[in-house]
Amino acid sequence: MTVKSLMCFGYGYTAKSLARNVSISNWEIIGTNRTPETKFCPENKTVRLTPWPAPDFTLNRPDAVLISVPPTDTGCPVYAQFKDHFAPETWIGYLSSTGVYGDLGGGWAFEETPINPLSEEAKKRAIAETQWQDLGAHIFRLPGIYGPGRSTFDRLRTGKSRRIIREGQIFSRAHVEDIADILARSIAKPNRGRIYNVADDLPSPPQDIITYGAHLLGIEPPPKVLIEDANLPQKAQRFYTECKRISNARIKSELGWLPKYPSYKQGLPAILEAEQSENRV
Structure with missing residues (x-):
């Protein structure tokens, strides 16, 4: 699939990484943000910005559309406003x-695993997924x-990090560059309606x-705190009540993807090395 234009609704952390990934291919990229006076992305001048929630569409029919705007109680606000705007062949x-x-x-989640959203945020996401699937969208x-500027190093350096322990708790993560690579691969090899x-x-x-992050920084890790002694706010408590492993088998088999950072043991050193390189410049 030849893509010449990309519209990012919600030009945030992941969309910026995707833009860096594809901008070398001379794509035209527009992203929405909440500061109308900012016309171009400070970190990537090839990306033009337009206000949200009332974007000025200079890309009348984008070839690819990425949506990362948070859902509301009724689902995705981009769907509600623009569901009839995109061409049938749009990724x-x-x-x-x-x-x-x-x-x-602690069990494995596959794409065929029935969803059972527990938090209000997850329930909103489930509604939005259904809406976009009706248009053949790819659901990620x-x-x-995590990635540069958003990793365990940031909280460790400020002294706000805590090692909260809940027996058996486990979760999955992904480096932002790997996510951008997956999105670019899907754009190049679309499979409408695929999750x-x-x-x-x-x-x-x-x-x-x-x-591990404390080890890389050469500092002592924060003390362990049992979850029942942590006095967590309700939103954080919900995080610790859900435990699962996420399977990435489908993206590997269908998109030919292999992670650049198979785990935090590769991702965190790369972040630290990049930070140190910037400081030496």
């Missing part, structure tokens, strides 16, 4: 969440996202990532 990608699976007691269920789980190869307890 549409909706960024959802592995939270739609709910709690699997994302786990915890894809996105994750690296090593589901792990959250405290393991913190411990």
Whole structure:
């Protein structure tokens, strides 16, 4: 599939990484943001910005559309406003969440696994998924996202990190560059209506990532805190009530994808090395 234009509804962390991935191919890229006075992305001048929720469509019929705008109680606001705007052949990608699976007691989540959203956010995501699937969109269920500027290093450096322990707790994650690679591969090889789980190869307890990050920084990891003693806010408590492993077998077999960062053990050192290189410049 030859793509010449990309529209990103919600030009956030993942969309910016995708734009860096594809901008070398001379795509025309537009992203929405909430600061109308900003016309171009500061980090990537090839990306033009337009206000949300009232974008100025200079790309009348984009070849590819990425949606990462948070859902509302009635589903996806982009769907509600623009569902009739796109051509039938347009590649549409909706960024959802592995939270739609709910709690699997540490078991594996495959794309065929029945969804059971428990949190209000996950329930909204499930509604939005259904809406976009009716238009043949590609659904990408994302786990915890990390990468430069969004990793365990940030909280460790501020002293806000805590190693909260819940026996048996495990979760999946994905490096933002790997997510961008998956999206680019799907655009090049579309499969309308397909659902894809996105994750690296090593589901792990959250405290393991913190411990490894502290090791890389050469500092002592924060003390362990049992979850019952952590006094977590309700939203954080919900995170610890859901436990699952996310299978990435489909994206490997169908899109020919292999993670650049199979686990945090490769991803975190790469982030730190990039930070140190920037500091040396």
